[in-house]
Amino acid sequence: MTTSTPDSRRRIYTRPQTLVDRSTHFCPGCGHGIIHRVVAEQLDEMHLTPRTVGVASVGCSVFLYDYLAVDVVESPHGRAPAVATGVRRVRPDAFVFTYQGDGDLAAIGTAEIVHAAARGEQISVIFVNNGIYGMTGGQLAPTTPLGERTSSSPTGRDARQAGYPIPITEMLALLPGVAYAARGSIADPAWIGKTKAMLKRAFEAQLAGEGFSIVEILSTCPVGWGLTPVESMEHVARDVVQTYPLGVLKDRPQARTANAPEG
Amino acid sequence: MTGSPELLAAPTPLAQPIHPVLMKGNEAMAEAAIQAGCDAYFGYPITPQAEILEWMARRMPELGRTFVQAESELGAINMALGAASTGARVLVSSSGPGISLMAEAMSYMAGSELPMVLINVMRGGPGLGSIGPAQSDYFQATKGHGHGDYRVPVLAPASIAEAMALVADAFELAERYRTPVMILADGVIGQMMEPVDPTYRTPPRRSADWALTGADDRPPRAVRSLQLQPEALEAHGRRLQAKFATIAECEVRWAGEQLEDAEIVIVAYGTSARVARTAIERAREDGLRVGLFRPITLWPFPSAALSAVAADRRAILVVEMSSGQMLEDVRLAIDGGFPIFFHGRTGGMVPTPGDVVEAARQAWAATGPDDEPDPLSLIELGERSSVVTR
Ligand SMILES: Cc1ncc(C[n+]2csc(CCOP(=O)(O)OP(=O)(O)O)c2C)c(N)n1
Numbered sequence: 001m002t003t004s005t006p007d008s009r010r011r012i013y014t015r016p017q018t019l020v021d022r023s024t025h026f027c028p029g030c031g032h033g034i035i036h037r038v039v040a041e042q043l044d045e046m047h048l049t050p051r052t053v054g055v056a057s058v059g060c061s062v063f064l065y066d067y068l069a070v071d072v073v074e075s076p077h078g079r080a081p082a083v084a085t086g087v088r089r090v091r092p093d094a095f096v097f098t099y100q101g102d103g104d105l106a107a108i109g110t111a112e113i114v115h116a117a118a119r120g121e122q123i124s125v126i127f128v129n130n131g132i133y134g135m136t137g138g139q140l141a142p143t144t145p146l147g148e149r150t151s152s153s154p155t156g157r158d159a160r161q162a163g164y165p166i167p168i169t170e171m172l173a174l175l176p177g178v179a180y181a182a183r184g185s186i187a188d189p190a191w192i193g194k195t196k197a198m199l200k201r202a203f204e205a206q207l208a209g210e211g212f213s214i215v216e217i218l219s220t221c222p223v224g225w226g227l228t229p230v231e232s233m234e235h236v237a238r239d240v241v242q243t244y245p246l247g248v249l250k251d252r253p254q255a256r257t258a259n260a261p262e263g
Numbered sequence: 264m265t266g267s268p269e270l271l272a273a274p275t276p277l278a279q280p281i282h283p284v285l286m287k288g289n290e291a292m293a294e295a296a297i298q299a300g301c302d303a304y305f306g307y308p309i310t311p312q313a314e315i316l317e318w319m320a321r322r323m324p325e326l327g328r329t330f331v332q333a334e335s336e337l338g339a340i341n342m343a344l345g346a347a348s349t350g351a352r353v354l355v356s357s358s359g360p361g362i363s364l365m366a367e368a369m370s371y372m373a374g375s376e377l378p379m380v381l382i383n384v385m386r387g388g389p390g391l392g393s394i395g396p397a398q399s400d401y402f403q404a405t406k407g408h409g410h411g412d413y414r415v416p417v418l419a420p421a422s423i424a425e426a427m428a429l430v431a432d433a434f435e436l437a438e439r440y441r442t443p444v445m446i447l448a449d450g451v452i453g454q455m456m457e458p459v460d461p462t463y464r465t466p467p468r469r470s471a472d473w474a475l476t477g478a479d480d481r482p483p484r485a486v487r488s489l490q491l492q493p494e495a496l497e498a499h500g501r502r503l504q505a506k507f508a509t510i511a512e513c514e515v516r517w518a519g520e521q522l523e524d525a526e527i528v529i530v531a532y533g534t535s536a537r538v539a540r541t542a543i544e545r546a547r548e549d550g551l552r553v554g555l556f557r558p559i560t561l562w563p564f565p566s567a568a569l570s571a572v573a574a575d576r577r578a579i580l581v582v583e584m585s586s587g588q589m590l591e592d593v594r595l596a597i598d599g600g601f602p603i604f605f606h607g608r609t610g611g612m613v614p615t616p617g618d619v620v621e622a623a624r625q626a627w628a629a630t631g632p633d634d635e636p637d638p639l640s641l642i643e644l645g646e647r648s649s650v651v652t653r
């Protein structure tokens with residue numbers, strides 16, 4: 001007969017070392033907290049923290065440096081891919097990621113993300129798509145699904161007035177400089193696990209010099225959406241995925257030289 | 264000799280060319296940056312500075328350093344922001360329309376105290392304006408660019424040799440004070456060729472205990488400008504202002520020529536100062552005692568020096584390739600009670616020495632003992648000059 005002692009118990013769930021032990025400013029049910037945790041876990045598992053430079057964007061995630069125990073530079077709104085380019089080009093040994101919201105990446109920063117991808121910059125982009133401008137009070141984002149109400153589309157997004165949601169990760173996947181593009185979600189535990197695996201693959205692409213990698217993560221903004229945290233998760237799993245189907249969009253595992261991206 | 268890339272491509276990267284060489288301003292500034300130890304250059308084509316980008320496109324990869332032609336000036340300066348955050352020595356360059364786009368990141372870099380050297384080879388504005396030389400970005404350089412409460416040192420070269428020396432100085436200032444530094448050149452300085460005896464300088468590196476190098480065996484670092492707490496931002500602002508006060512106290516530069524007996528003092532920088540120099544020779548041949556006060560730092564403006572120099576003179580004549588921008592700083596420095604005249608050309612036009620002599624002569628005539636200028640009047644002098652008192 002064996003008795004359970006503290007020594008024989010296996011710890012299966014702890015705070016990742018790279019996740020700072022403090023409470024966050026995120027609203028209850030916000031997806032950013034989960035995504036921060038998954039990123040921290042992945043950095044830990046790949047032992048990347050000591051060589052990481054993160055690029056914080058402008059949005060609810062700007063305080064990245066308060067929550068992740070890595071070096072972080074704060075970027076102007078939308079410019080994170082350019083900032084990351086500068087970091088990575090002068091520090092080829094660094095592991096560089098950007099953490100960007102959908103307003104940041106798919107509206108004001110469209111030129112920067114497209115051209116960083118086109119150049120095949122060796123950076124990994126964590127693209128948090130909550131379909132809304134969280135930080136400024138829940139306005140329409142370029143990614144807002146049709147029909148969704150926001151504070152600047154009070155009767156729901158109407159394509160005639162506000163155009164269509166941008167599937168920007170699909171667009172980026174077309175570019176030869178992009179090694180890996182995928183879309184995950186934090187709407188349920190299974191997808192959180194799959195999203196973490198996507199991050200792993202994206203980070204590996206950078207480490208192997210394969211090119212630009214991006215993981216779009218469908219996230220929640222209960223406050224901006226006017227839903228409870230649970231309703232928000234259900235909304236992503238049931239509705240948002242209709243506009244933004246989950247899965248790997250591109251995986252080009254072989255390392256390519258910069259001059260022959262398509263081999 | 265020519266200023267072509269081949270002649271300057273020294274066999275060993277940091278070798279000094281022995282002979283005086285004919286160099287184009289833009290290329291000379293680019294090479295000076297390289298010799299000053301510039302690790303990375305980011306740019307976007309625009310006239311009249313495209314040669315800087317082209318020079319760097321060839322030289323930087325050759326030396327194993329970083330060159331990226333960005334998708335826009337927004338891209339370029341934000342790449343610079345990223346590179347600078349790791350402690351790299353970074354150069355960007357542009358002209359008016361591009362500098363306007365760079366204004367956003369200038370503000371971020373001033374706020375998060377990142378060193379960088381930015382060359383503005385000024386062209387005519389506003390808007391797309393012209394590609395001709397101008398000095399119409401003085402306000403933007405010394406008072407403006409981005410949002411927020413900050414200053415950036417601005418250095419104005421009047422020759423290619425000086426431009427080269429100032430590039431090295433700019434890197435040193437940028438790192439000493441952890442601030443962007445602007446070289447404010449104009450299309451003439453950028454485009455002309457001049458024989459120079461290049462004396463390159465590589466400022467020593469400072470240890471950057473703030474640079475993002477990976478949190479390996481040390482606590483993580485953040486390069487940031489966001490301070491949501493008003494108390495924190497005010498404290499940060501006070502620290503920045505203290506730094507600006509130190510710069511204003513310690514880094515003022517100006518040059519004087521023929522000031523000893525001068526009754527009319529021309530205040531001009533960059534290309535305008537070169538024109539003034541010729542005008543002064545001609546005026547003196549005619550018995551008109553004119554001298555030159557040439558600000559080299561436009562911020563900090565050499566106010567105290569100018570005010571001291573101006574005492575007991577007959578008049579000040581400001582010459583600019585603008586409608587009168589530095590003029591405002593001259594007025595502030597003189598602080599009333601003294602006649603200040605202005606001669607400006609704009610839109611890509613460069614003042615001629617003859618025009619400047621004429622403006623000096625009229626300033627002289629207007630300030631004779633029997634002919635006091637009406638302090639409230641704005642009298643047209645010749646075609647483009649006007650008396651401006653206070
Ligand atoms: C140049 C500029 N324009 C506008 C803003 C205001 N602003 C701050 S965050 C933000 C949008 C953030 O939305 P998103 O990127 O989707 O991130 P979220 O807050 O939803 O996580 C905007 C427009 C700004 N900071 N800078």
Ligand code: SF4
Binds near residue numbers: 026030032220224
């Ligand atoms: S506003 Fe939305 S995105 Fe921002 S912290 Fe709150 S829930 Fe998260």
